[in-house]
Amino acid sequence: MxxxxxxxxxxxxxxxxxxxxxxxxxxxxxxxxxxxxxxxxxxxxxxxxxxxxxxxxxxxxxxxxxxxxxxxxxxxxxxxxxxxxxxxxxxxxxxxxxxxxxxxxxxxxxxxxxxxxxxxxxxxxxxxxxxxxxxxxxxPMYIQDTAHSHSATLNQMWVKDDEWTDSLQWQEDEARSEFPDLRIPLEMEGADFMYSVIAPEPKFRTQLIYQAAAIFHTAGCNWTMPGTPGWDNSNMAMFSGDAEIMGRVERYHFETAQRLRVKRIVMGECGHAFRAVYDVGNRWLGWKMHPVPVVHSIEFFWELLDQGKIRMASKYPGPVTIHDPCNVIRGRGLMDKLREVVNHICDGVVEMSPNREHNLCCCAGGGVINCGPPFKNVRIVGNKAKADQLKATGVQTCIAPCHNCHGGLEDIIHHYKLGMKLKFLGDIIYEHMEKPGAV
Amino acid sequence: MRELYEFAVGPMAWAAFGVFLIGSVIRLISMYSLARKKDGPFLSYMSWRFGLRSILNWLIPFNAQGWKENPLVCVTTFVFHLGLILVPLFLLGHVVLWDQYWGFSYPTLPEQAADIFTIAVIVACLVFAWRRATNRTLRFVTTGQDWLVLLIAFLPFLTGFLASQHVGPPLVMTTLHVLSGELMLMAIPFTRLSHMIFGLFSRAYMGSEFGGVRHAKDW
Structure with missing residues (x-):
């Protein structure tokens, strides 16, 4: 003890x-x-x-x-x-x-x-x-490295400026074999929204950018991504205690959106990034609320489905369970929209207990997973409670609309041999939506 | 003994109420000005609506998740605080004093109800003490001040109850009761008992953040 x-x-x-x-x-x-x-x-x-x-x-x-x-x-x-x-x-x-x-x-x-x-x-x-x-x-060495990366490159994973645009064009190329006229619009001033992602997406979860582009393309969105630093919405400096770098990263992010004169920022399925942009960075920078409207993917997908811009061709075979990420549930109250989206795209939901605001944490967020391999067991052994909670649902699939939660839950699913699949909302929407423009 | 009693209900009572009231006001004002100086951005989120919503929801037993999962603490805390507020303010023996010294009075608790509340507070203090002594988490974090404030809250009720039941020499017991009550009043602004002054504000702040910014409940 x-x-x-x-x-x-x-x-x-x-x-x-x-x-x-x-x-x-x-x-x-x-x-x-x-x-x-x-x-x-x-x-x-x-x-x-x-x-x-x-x-x-x-x-x-x-x-x-x-x-x-x-x-x-x-x-x-x-x-x-x-x-x-x-x-x-x-x-x-x-x-x-x-x-x-x-x-x-x-x-x-x-x-x-x-x-x-x-x-x-x-x-x-x-x-x-x-x-x-x-x-x-x-x-801890690993989280400090990400803070250094934020400081030097304004993104979390040392992605160089040309690697960023390269990755986007690569995904655009890939996607055009499915949707011949798909674009990932770069630097398009006055678009309806700027889509921002966390650096792990271009670094090693590039298919998520493909999926998002496919969804926006199918929905007929007028969107853009920045071609300059300021594209990364993640912020590990916020968790390392480096408020100065945290503020710099958020300032660039907001100013990038303002330079592009977009109406709002739509963020990928990440929780901590949402926390940084939604209510931490703005306070450090002297804004009571964020200076550019900020929408998390859960809410944006909800809008697309609600307005009929995306129609589901089939439902994901369920039942599934829903993991409530702290930063968008306790941090933004998206629990109802999350459930409405999941119920719309999946065949049946088995709720965890407790859920919604009282959800148990994934044990990866708050920068813990970013402290790296030395502390991996700390968060796996330290989250047996979540493993028990997942197991009690008896379902095969868990939906977690947050990158950190994915990292944490993947590890406990593997360690406690839960045999569950873990999905983003975007994974399921992309797989099961109607794709009129696809070949 | 008589002199001590006279002192306790005379100058000492003035001192105790003075320290309690002036001390509380000074602490509130200085904390507020510190908040304005250092926590200004956070102060700006304070909202009457969401602050009161949070306070009300926490005032319902077994409503908040914390109360639900700590049933013993929930029951003990509500009983304890209810007695702690009702008995000193509405006990016949206390209202009589207001009448005697200041010439005003107001409705009082029936004797029997007052006895029950007093015993309930005494039992609640014993439950708190038992938890503090045996619960692993509490043992890990308890400091001397935690025991001290529990004792300070316990003594006026114990001595008051003994005096009302005519246990021990009446004058000694009553004097001890008055003195221990005064000790508690004076301790409120300067010990952990100050949660009586600040608790509503910290709760209201959390409620305002959750209600106004996070759009989620905080109970």
């Missing part, structure tokens, strides 16, 4: 800790609390009654048989409260432990919001811990 018994070697954490001195930690911590934290943190710390109600909210806690060090309050106690009590005068090892807890044992999924009578935002407190670790340079 406790982080001391489960420390994991990570090159980034080790390098960061080696460069720290207690004086530097104390100075950075005190400056962070005085400079960036205010009434929210103070209220949360002071009024938490240590009632332990948040324990069963957390999939890590549930998956580890109620180990209190995985309870949200336990994780806050081991990090922020410990730091506040010592006024930051702690050893580098403590910062390493804080980093491991904050980056790899909390997905910032905010499920615990539904468990705290006082409305204490655990995810915010853990984000502040991450911010401190970032400022101290104690970040």
């Amino acid at each position: 406790g982080i001391e018994q489960r420390r994991i070697d990570d090159a980034g954490l080790a390098r960061g800790m080696a460069a720290l001195t207690p004086e530097k930690i104390a100075k950075t911590f005190q400056a962070l609390i005085a400079g960036e934290c205010g009434a929210r943190l103070r209220t949360y710390v002071e009024t938490c009654m240590r009632c332990g109600m948040c324990g069963p909210a957390c999939h890590y806690f549930l998956s580890h048989d109620g180990d209190p060090s995985y309870a949200p309050v336990g994780k806050v106690s081991e990090t922020m409260w410990k730091l506040l009590k010592a006024d930051g005068k702690v050893d580098p090892r403590v910062i390493g432990d804080c980093a491991q807890i904050a980056y790899t044992e909390c997905n910032l999924c905010r499920r615990c919001m539904h468990y705290c009578p006082l409305g204490i935002d655990t995810a915010y407190i853990i984000s502040v811990v991450r911010r401190l670790c970032h400022k101290l340079g104690v970040t």
Whole structure:
């Protein structure tokens, strides 16, 4: 019980800790609390009654048989409260432990919001811990690499400028063998919407761009993609605690949409990217809400189906179950639209329990999967609860409209031998829609 | 003893109410100005509609997911807080004091109901203590202050109940009751009991975020 018994070697954490001195930690911590934290943190710390109600909210806690060090309050106690009590005068090892807890044992999924009578935002407190670790340079190597990539290329996966347009033209070429007049319009000013994706799509899930293009083409959409950096809507700097890079990435994203004079941004099936664009980046940049309307794929597909622009030729043979991604459900309230879309395109739904706002997390989000191979088992063992929940539905297919959720669920499906297929909405719509223009 | 009693219901009572009221107001104002200074963007999401919606939904037992999955805490918390508000404000013995010193009065709780609520609060405190001592999660996160505030909330009810049942020397018991009540009042602004002052605001903020931005419920 406790982080001391489960420390994991990570090159980034080790390098960061080696460069720290207690004086530097104390100075950075005190400056962070005085400079960036205010009434929210103070209220949360002071009024938490240590009632332990948040324990069963957390999939890590549930998956580890109620180990209190995985309870949200336990994780806050081991990090922020410990730091506040010592006024930051702690050893580098403590910062390493804080980093491991904050980056790899909390997905910032905010499920615990539904468990705290006082409305204490655990995810915010853990984000502040991450911010401190970032400022101290104690970040897991893999997620830091993605933040570096954001910094250097404005996308998450070191995709070079020409590789981006190349990948789009490659997918356009591929798709034209199915839809001879299909285009992936680049840099088309005044289009109805800019479609933005996360960097893993051009990097290794390129068929998703093909699918999206096929759907937009069939629906007769007036759309475009940017030919310049600013196309990537993902944002790992948001999770590494690097608010400055996070803000830069979001500024480019919004400004790209504004330069193209599109009416709105439609985002692919990703959750964390939606969080970054919908309500994190804008706040850092001084906008109360996002400066360009932002629509997640769930809602956009719902519109296309609702308006009859896409018609289904057949339904996906079900029954299926629905995984509710935290960032678009707890973060945007798309649970009803998600269900309407799934019911329209699939043959029967078996709901998980609990579901909707109370869904259990995939355990990949919040940057946890981006901490890479050293922590893979942390999130697989730490999400047995989700595996049990999936298994209890007894169905063969799970629909998860989020990239991170796919990453996390794929791993637990494999590890716990659930034998389930995992689908994006786009996978099913593309497979089963009427394709009048196809040859 | 008589002098101590006179002190407790005289200058000490003034001090206790003063510390409680002025302390609470000062803490609220300073927290609000800190919020304006440092959390301004977040303050701008505050909404009456969604804030109240969240508070109301959390005031219904077994409505929020947290209450549903922690039934013992749910029942104990509601009983405890109900007694904690009703008994001090509406006990006949307390209203009589208002009348005696300030010349006003208002409806009171029937004696029997007051007794039941008092016992309920005492039992609730014991349940809280038992959980704190035995529950793994609580043991992991409990600090000295958690025990202290529980004791501070427990004492006025214990001494009040003993005094009303004529256990022990009446004057000593009553004096202890008054003093422990005053201790609790003075502790509210400066200990974890300040969730009485700030709790509604943190709840309302979460409700506003969830209602206005996230379009999801937060209970």
